[in-house]
Amino acid sequence: MTNRTEFRFAGSGGQGLILAGIILADAAVSQENKNAVQTQSYGPEARGGSSKSEVIVSDDTIEYPKATKLDYMIALTQESFSKYIGDLKDDGIVIVDREMVRDYSKAKGKLYVLDMVKTAREELGKLLGLNIIALGALVAISGIVSHESAEKALMSRVPKGFEEYNKKALEIGFRLAKEAKNNK
Amino acid sequence: MPNKKFDYDKYLRKNTLPHIWCPGCGDGIILKSLIRAIDKCGYSKDDVVITSGIGCASRLPGYVDFNTIHTTHGRALTFAVGIKMYKPRLKVITVSGDGDALAIGGNHFIHAARRNIDITMIVFNNYTYGMTGGQSSPTQPLGTFSTTTPFGSVEGPFDVCNLAQAAGATWVGRSTSYHAVQLEKFIVNALNHKGFSVLDVITNCHISYGRRNKMKSPVEMIHYQKDKAVNVRSSENIAPENMAGKFKTGILYENKGAQEFSEEYYKVLNAVKIK
Amino acid sequence: MTKNIKLMQGNEAVAEGAIIAGCDFFAGYPITPSSEVMEQLSSKLVKLGKVCIQMEDEIAALGAVLGAALGGAKALTASSGPGMSLKAEHIGYASMCEIPCVIVNVMRGGPSTGLPTLPAQGDIMQARWGTHGDHAIIAITPSSVNESLYETIRAFNLAIKYRTPVLILTDEIIGHMREKVVIPNKEDIKEILDVKLPDVPPEKYFPYNYTSGKVTSLAPMGEGYRYHVTGLIHGETGFPSQKTDVIQNAQKWLYDKIYKNIKDIEKFEEFQTEDADILIFAYGSVSRSARQAILMARSAGIKAGLFRPITIWPFPEERVSSLSKKIKKIIVPEMNMGQAVLEVQRNACGSDVYGLNVVNGEPITPDTIYYKIKEVAGA
Numbered sequence: 001m002t003n004r005t006e007f008r009f010a011g012s013g014g015q016g017l018i019l020a021g022i023i024l025a026d027a028a029v030s031q032e033n034k035n036a037v038q039t040q041s042y043g044p045e046a047r048g049g050s051s052k053s054e055v056i057v058s059d060d061t062i063e064y065p066k067a068t069k070l071d072y073m074i075a076l077t078q079e080s081f082s083k084y085i086g087d088l089k090d091d092g093i094v095i096v097d098r099e100m101v102r103d104y105s106k107a108k109g110k111l112y113v114l115d116m117v118k119t120a121r122e123e124l125g126k127l128l129g130l131n132i133i134a135l136g137a138l139v140a141i142s143g144i145v146s147h148e149s150a151e152k153a154l155m156s157r158v159p160k161g162f163e164e165y166n167k168k169a170l171e172i173g174f175r176l177a178k179e180a181k182n183n184k
Numbered sequence: 185m186p187n188k189k190f191d192y193d194k195y196l197r198k199n200t201l202p203h204i205w206c207p208g209c210g211d212g213i214i215l216k217s218l219i220r221a222i223d224k225c226g227y228s229k230d231d232v233v234i235t236s237g238i239g240c241a242s243r244l245p246g247y248v249d250f251n252t253i254h255t256t257h258g259r260a261l262t263f264a265v266g267i268k269m270y271k272p273r274l275k276v277i278t279v280s281g282d283g284d285a286l287a288i289g290g291n292h293f294i295h296a297a298r299r300n301i302d303i304t305m306i307v308f309n310n311y312t313y314g315m316t317g318g319q320s321s322p323t324q325p326l327g328t329f330s331t332t333t334p335f336g337s338v339e340g341p342f343d344v345c346n347l348a349q350a351a352g353a354t355w356v357g358r359s360t361s362y363h364a365v366q367l368e369k370f371i372v373n374a375l376n377h378k379g380f381s382v383l384d385v386i387t388n389c390h391i392s393y394g395r396r397n398k399m400k401s402p403v404e405m406i407h408y409q410k411d412k413a414v415n416v417r418s419s420e421n422i423a424p425e426n427m428a429g430k431f432k433t434g435i436l437y438e439n440k441g442a443q444e445f446s447e448e449y450y451k452v453l454n455a456v457k458i459k
Numbered sequence: 460m461t462k463n464i465k466l467m468q469g470n471e472a473v474a475e476g477a478i479i480a481g482c483d484f485f486a487g488y489p490i491t492p493s494s495e496v497m498e499q500l501s502s503k504l505v506k507l508g509k510v511c512i513q514m515e516d517e518i519a520a521l522g523a524v525l526g527a528a529l530g531g532a533k534a535l536t537a538s539s540g541p542g543m544s545l546k547a548e549h550i551g552y553a554s555m556c557e558i559p560c561v562i563v564n565v566m567r568g569g570p571s572t573g574l575p576t577l578p579a580q581g582d583i584m585q586a587r588w589g590t591h592g593d594h595a596i597i598a599i600t601p602s603s604v605n606e607s608l609y610e611t612i613r614a615f616n617l618a619i620k621y622r623t624p625v626l627i628l629t630d631e632i633i634g635h636m637r638e639k640v641v642i643p644n645k646e647d648i649k650e651i652l653d654v655k656l657p658d659v660p661p662e663k664y665f666p667y668n669y670t671s672g673k674v675t676s677l678a679p680m681g682e683g684y685r686y687h688v689t690g691l692i693h694g695e696t697g698f699p700s701q702k703t704d705v706i707q708n709a710q711k712w713l714y715d716k717i718y719k720n721i722k723d724i725e726k727f728e729e730f731q732t733e734d735a736d737i738l739i740f741a742y743g744s745v746s747r748s749a750r751q752a753i754l755m756a757r758s759a760g761i762k763a764g765l766f767r768p769i770t771i772w773p774f775p776e777e778r779v780s781s782l783s784k785k786i787k788k789i790i791v792p793e794m795n796m797g798q799a800v801l802e803v804q805r806n807a808c809g810s811d812v813y814g815l816n817v818v819n820g821e822p823i824t825p826d827t828i829y830y831k832i833k834e835v836a837g838a
Contacts, residue, residue, distance in 0.1 A: 033464065039636045253688045269484070
């Protein structure tokens, strides 16, 4: 329970955050033989409104499966940012999208503001894949799994014909994170 | 009737007799017709499964030497679907009363018909809940009496055959316990049909139904069956208003080419099965 | 990387366990939060040449399972909440007629429609007493995705060995979360029981035996063993009986075959109970929080320990009783208003038993249990 690292993908239903969480957990479990638990909020929340997908990664057994004090949070909507920021540890890390989250005055810990939506629009031509960009950014900033593991886990869950598109999205996430880190 | 004496003992579990049915009940006639029909079809006793629900008719499986399952009220078809889907080579027959089949079991009835699964369903239709003492049933004719409609029924009955056909059954027929020869022939027909076959058998419960409806003896009820039954061919020449209070007998619907559920399911299964 | 490690959802693990156990037949009806079991098997089971069908309702689903089981299938259904209320009818039939089957209940909040997408443990007593009349039952409460897989295999074995319905009670947390699962190789599995023909010829076969103490095997129908099955009280021949001695033997047998074999059926796990002053009795997903709370208590100098029943029914009476002789304070955290706690109280000898009941749709947190431990330690 000491080396437990807690992640939350926060946004709205339909953004693909559950899948992003599953891929992160899968990378930890299948590629790096760590323990991981992925959970999500179902119910009315899953249709629009705020939605969350959580991943806990640890080298030890994970008992309580839900996040309690987040080490990392990535927010893709203003509403989910405001709703969940309180769950972040004081020294946690929060990543937000510059367009989607305008008011991050309540942010604590370390803040990264990334151009995920903008880059998706410019380089992918659409917002499909925003969840994978977020995944890439979270992986690169946290270092919880290697880039290679994340890519392998992603490829195992992507439908045929969409491999290159998703790989590109993941790499955008890696790159945005790297740029942001260098600017710090 | 066959000329030489038919050996019913071959199929009866004599240790379970006498049966529970009242003297004069029509259920025994249906039992014997069913036995003769199965014999005529030449099935091995090991390959026949009979399921039933709860009620007088549903006691039938206990008396016959096949694989027999006396299930819960209304659910006989669900067990039948399960064993048919698991072992499609078996010949599966369901016997059920009108309340069992169409009230508490109505949902299973229409869905078995919708799937057109190869099961033969025989409805022992006596317009009443005989075992529990004569309450109103979903086939009770308008204006007739029961312990729970003491002032006459104003609900209107199901027509078993119309319901079965509308829901997707591909063989639908009606006979009575009076027309024993026809009954046997229709059961053979239903058993030979591939798909969901429904045979509505009008039978008599003079104790629980007849007594309250001016037919207190089996003879009066048999007269009722004889008088009210109109062969489907003759019925074509009868004006609808003259059919009031009567019912059609005969093979009312047959669709031989329809897709049957268990066969189609196994086709899909064999196609996707990892070799 | 090891090939047989997988990230899997709890409901998926149940499906996987069923496949490994040799499940031949599934019939179900859609209901949250258990539908993934049927969705998984709709493809996986059929690809193995086995049957998975969706029925018209919950009652029909278990009816079809029992029909297939009488044909010799290893059969499974899965449901939740309102679906379990409907299944009660055929759980009783399966008990009475001694038909093996496995029923998964992914517990959600109730009563009625309740909380379709949120967890609860409100069906513990329903599992035991949900159908009318006297009978015993086996119910299993896995606490992880991995355990869901292995306990499903065990559930099939118990169902066949004791000719009884076996319930697997997971909950919305275990059913929907994804976690590491170690997929076993064939040689890793100690035992998989198969449906067998009786060891006597058909003319000597009785489908029931109430007095020898041995569970008679259920002959698959269609294989030459013609017999009668009825939900009426029946004698050893299978035919209905109203003789007082037959009734007495038949009813007693349904209890005896389970309770006289409790050592074989029960399964539990203990964690730091050797020197414990406070015992936490917790099952399913709550036991995970309990274990974490115990570590918190231990680092605060409070000696707490965990008793985790994996088989919840039949209740592990003997062990709870013996633990209670040396541990005088027992806390029973549950996501219900107090169900298993009643059994703990019944079996604990002179210990103080404290319920901890959270029914807000959220899993009980380790902190909540830890505070209760501190409170009880100070009492």
